[in-house]
Amino acid sequence: MSAALLFAVGGLTSVGIYLITARSLSQIILGFSLLGHATVLGLLVAGGAAGDAPIAGTAAVADMSNPLPQALALTAIVISFGLTVFLLALAVRQQHLTGDDQVEDDLEDQRIAQGQPAENLPEETTEEITQSIEGGIP
Amino acid sequence: MSTLVVLTIAAPLVAAAGGLFWRGNTVARDAITICGLAVAMICAFVVLAEVNDSGTHVVHVGGWQPELGIVLVADLLAALILPVALAVIFVVEIFAIGQRRTVWGANPELSGPLLCVLTSGVSLAVLTGDLFTLFVAFELILVSSYVLLTNQGRPSQIRAGMTYVVMNLFASALFLFGVGFVYAATGTVNLALLTERIPELSDGVRIGLGAWFFVVFGTKAAVFPLFSWLPDSYPTAPTTITAVFAGLLTKIGIYAMIRFHTLTQMDDLGSTMLIIAGFTMVIGGLGALAQSDVKRILSFHIISQIGYMLMGLGLFTVAGIAGAIVFLIHNMPVKTVLFLVGGLIENDQGTSTLDRSGGVASRRPVLAVLFAIPALSLAGIPPFSGFVAKLAVIAAAIAEASVLIVVAALVAGALTLLSMAKIWLGVFWGPPASEITPVSVPRRYQKTMLGATGLAVCGILVISAMSGPLFDLCVRAAEDLKHPASYVSEVLS
Numbered sequence: 219m220s221a222a223l224l225f226a227v228g229g230l231t232s233v234g235i236y237l238i239t240a241r242s243l244s245q246i247i248l249g250f251s252l253l254g255h256a257t258v259l260g261l262l263v264a265g266g267a268a269g270d271a272p273i274a275g276t277a278a279v280a281d282m283s284n285p286l287p288q289a290l291a292l293t294a295i296v297i298s299f300g301l302t303v304f305l306l307a308l309a310v311r312q313q314h315l316t317g318d319d320q321v322e323d324d325l326e327d328q329r330i331a332q333g334q335p336a337e338n339l340p341e342e343t344t345e346e347i348t349q350s351i352e353g354g355i356p
Numbered sequence: 357m358s359t360l361v362v363l364t365i366a367a368p369l370v371a372a373a374g375g376l377f378w379r380g381n382t383v384a385r386d387a388i389t390i391c392g393l394a395v396a397m398i399c400a401f402v403v404l405a406e407v408n409d410s411g412t413h414v415v416h417v418g419g420w421q422p423e424l425g426i427v428l429v430a431d432l433l434a435a436l437i438l439p440v441a442l443a444v445i446f447v448v449e450i451f452a453i454g455q456r457r458t459v460w461g462a463n464p465e466l467s468g469p470l471l472c473v474l475t476s477g478v479s480l481a482v483l484t485g486d487l488f489t490l491f492v493a494f495e496l497i498l499v500s501s502y503v504l505l506t507n508q509g510r511p512s513q514i515r516a517g518m519t520y521v522v523m524n525l526f527a528s529a530l531f532l533f534g535v536g537f538v539y540a541a542t543g544t545v546n547l548a549l550l551t552e553r554i555p556e557l558s559d560g561v562r563i564g565l566g567a568w569f570f571v572v573f574g575t576k577a578a579v580f581p582l583f584s585w586l587p588d589s590y591p592t593a594p595t596t597i598t599a600v601f602a603g604l605l606t607k608i609g610i611y612a613m614i615r616f617h618t619l620t621q622m623d624d625l626g627s628t629m630l631i632i633a634g635f636t637m638v639i640g641g642l643g644a645l646a647q648s649d650v651k652r653i654l655s656f657h658i659i660s661q662i663g664y665m666l667m668g669l670g671l672f673t674v675a676g677i678a679g680a681i682v683f684l685i686h687n688m689p690v691k692t693v694l695f696l697v698g699g700l701i702e703n704d705q706g707t708s709t710l711d712r713s714g715g716v717a718s719r720r721p722v723l724a725v726l727f728a729i730p731a732l733s734l735a736g737i738p739p740f741s742g743f744v745a746k747l748a749v750i751a752a753a754i755a756e757a758s759v760l761i762v763v764a765a766l767v768a769g770a771l772t773l774l775s776m777a778k779i780w781l782g783v784f785w786g787p788p789a790s791e792i793t794p795v796s797v798p799r800r801y802q803k804t805m806l807g808a809t810g811l812a813v814c815g816i817l818v819i820s821a822m823s824g825p826l827f828d829l830c831v832r833a834a835e836d837l838k839h840p841a842s843y844v845s846e847v848l849s
Contacts, residue, residue: 238526243518250525257532264540286424287539290488294532297495301525304502308518315511321518 223263230256243309243319247302254298261291357406358415360399361430361483364438367395368475375469382464386453389468393446393475400439400479407435408829412836412846414485422546422847427485429547429847432833433681434482437611440685441482444603444692445475447812451696452596454797454804455703463507471600474500481608485847487538487545490612491531494576498524501605504597505589512592520589527575534568541565547619548847551840554620566622570613570629577609579666580635583659587643590658591651591708595699598651602658603692607684610665614680617669618837629670634764637663641771650698650708650783653775654691657734660768661687667765668749671756677834679748682827686733686741686819693730693812697723700805701783706793710782717784724784726809730816731780735773741816744823748830 230252237249265287270277272285309319371392378384407413407430415428430438449471456464477496484490502524506517539545541561542553554562571582578586586606590598617625640660647653665687668680698708700723705713717724733740736747746769753762797805819826836843 238522246522250529253526253529257529257536260533260536261539264536287536290535290539290545293488293492297492297499300499304499305521305525308506308514308521311506311509312514312518315509315514321515321522 220263220267223259227256227259227263230259241320243305243312243321246321247305247309250298250305251302254294254302258291258294258298261287261294357403357413360403360406361413361415361428362417363399364396364403364442364479365428365476365483367399368392368472368479371395372469372472372476375472379465379469385465385468389449389472390446390453392472393442393449396475396479397439397442397446400435400442403430404435404439407432412843414847422485422548423544426489427546427548427847428483429485429843430483431843431846432829432836433611433615436681436685436829436833438479438482440688441478441604441607442475443815444688444812445471445478445600447808447815448596448600448603448692448696450811451599451699451805451808454801454808455594455596455699466507467504467594467597470500470504474504474600474604478604478608482611485547487535487547487550487616491528491535494531494608494612495528497605497608498528501601505593505601508594510592516589516592519585523575523585527572530568530575531572534565534572537568538565546847547615548840548844551619551621551844559624562620563622563624566617566620566625567628569616570622570625573609573613573616574632575609577606577613577662577666578659579632579662580639580659583636583640583662586659587647587652587655590655591649595695595702598655599692599695599699602654602695603688606658606662607665607688610662610669610680610684613666614669614677614684614837618672618677619840619843623672626670626672629666630758630761633663633666633670634761635663636660636666637768638764638771641768641775644775645771645778647775648710648782650701650710650779651695653779654694654698657694657772657775658691660772661691661734663768664746664749664765667761668752670761671752671758673752673756674831674834674838675752675755676749677837678827678831679745679750679752681830681833682748682823683745685826685830686745689812689815689819690730690733690742693809693816694727694734696805696809696812697727697730700726700809703795703797703802703805705783706795710779713783714786715784715788719788722806726806726813727779727784729813731776733816733820735776736769737773739820741820741823744820744827748827 234249234253234256237245237252240246265284269283270281272282312319371388374388375385378388412429412431416422417426417428449468452467474497477493477500481490481493481497484493502521505520506513535545538550541557542550544550544553554565575582590601637660640656640663644653644656644660647656665680665683668676668683701716702708704716704720707713733742736742750762750765
């Protein structure tokens with residue numbers, strides 16, 4: 219039983235990490251969902267063998283499963299829910315701005331790697347920033 | 357006393373809720389956030405005084421036993437870090453109230469309340485006595501930082517924000533796995549119990565856990581080679597946000613590392629940490645030299661400075677850990693002030709690129725002074741606090757006869773000074789740039805921003821002047837960490 223869970227954790231983790239290395243944010247989000255499931259499953263496995271529901275008075279204490287990792291897992295699930303929604307919002311914003319949801323390289327890094335002087339770097343002007351703030355999300 | 361400890365976490369959280377509720381009303385919103393941050397800061401100072409007099413104070417939240425419930429532990433280390441961190445945030449919020457009128461300012465409706473949420477997370481991370489609550493505190497800090505970084509929705513922010521979010525989410529997932537591993541190996545996540553149980557584990561498991569958490573906290577702290585997300589993302593945020601991130605976020609990572617790795621006696625990882633610390637210092641310094649933008653140079657300095665703190669920790673001696681703690685306390689305000697001055701330069705010149713600015717020293721001599729003091733302190737020039745901090749770390753390394761790391765630290769110090777000189781030459785000296793377009797800021801708000809920066813510079817001078825007593829306190833805190841028997845008995849009693 220525990221071995222099956224461990225293999226599930228391993229499988230979810232490897233697929234999750236593979237997806238996170240992708241360029242497209244939607245794939246990354248899927249990757250994080252899988253990784254989140256893997257961590258929660260890992261916490262449950264860490265709690266030891268499964269038993270009866272840990273509700274006082276319904277079963278003998280010795281037969282109950284460990285409630286602490288379940289509490290930790292619940293907290294972790296709530297956090298990963300919120301973060302998935304945030305990542306989706308980020309992907310939508312990127313789609314509005316550039317038409318796709320690719321994670322782009324850093325301009326300054328590219329400039330230094332190519333040995334170009336700083337003048338060649340396109341800089342956001344004050345007007346552009348003002349526009350993008352006032353314009354909001356299209 | 358327990359109320360004061362809890363208030364450092366609860367007051368900013370309540371203020372955040374109030375600030376969001378009245379987000380349309382500028383005066384009420386600002387008053388609520390400032391009050392919340394001020395209450396937390398004052399409580400933190402009182403806690404420091406109390407802990408200094410009467411020793412570690414433990415709060416068992418909800419009256420649960422430490423094995424089951426959440427404990428908040430105000431030991432000397434936590435009590436030392438907390439007031440500095442909260443004072444830094446307080447000053448930045450004052451600055452933010454001035455800056456939000458400009459295009460470089462953060463979105464006023466969200467930034468104040470979210471800064472309060474972040475503050476609450478910082479307090480919780482510093483005070484918590486168990487690993488899982490530390491995870492929750494990190495998430496509280498990170499979630500508010502994600503929103504603060506990206507909420508203006510500018511293209512550069514979204515681009516950099518993605519790297520930042522993905523990198524930190526991955527580290528959080530590793531953190532959660534680590535909590536699972538620790539629970540499976542020891543049956544607890546309480547730090548005091550871990551202090552007893554982790555040293556009893558077999559060497560392989562023990563060092564594995566230590567290395568795992570080194571990677572987790574190392575990603576948050578941006579050590580080599582896990583720092584790439586930092587210089588890409590920090591400069592894109594509004595000044596006030598970058599200032600808070602620079603002053604606090606990476607430092608909380610190092611703080612968690614100091615606490616976890618000393619309490620669980622991971623001395624075997626010391627040499628690995630020293631090697632990584634050397635690379636972090638030198639590569640951060642070289643990276644700073646290669647940049648041509650004030651904010652990006654300062655961002656690479658963050659990485660370089662993290663190396664010094666890691667070096668102090670990696671020695672695993674009382675002197676080394678004390679040096680790391682002093683460095684932490686010195687670095688938080690200094691880094692923040694440098695970014696605030698960077699923001700003022702940006703307002704004055706309309707850009708933070710070195711090639712497009714110049715002559716600030718003659719136009720705005722006050723700015724030059726406000727920049728020079730923290731810059732010299734960061735480079736480790738006496739009599740400022742940076743000198744004391746670097747001296748403490750390097751003296752501890754010499755005492756351990758670790759020659760290579762001392763050489764690396766001195767090289768990194770020289771690189772820091774060089775890149776500071778680069779900023780100075782580019783921005784403050786030379787003829788004024790040909791076409792500058794200063795950002796128009798009403799005079800009243802300009803004064804608020806200058807005043808906040810001046811206040812923080814005064815704070816740095818106070819830390820410099822008090823570095824003797826401060827260092828003694830840090831040595832005591834380091835001794836408590838190195839000999840955790842009293843920590844354990846306080847928490848478990």
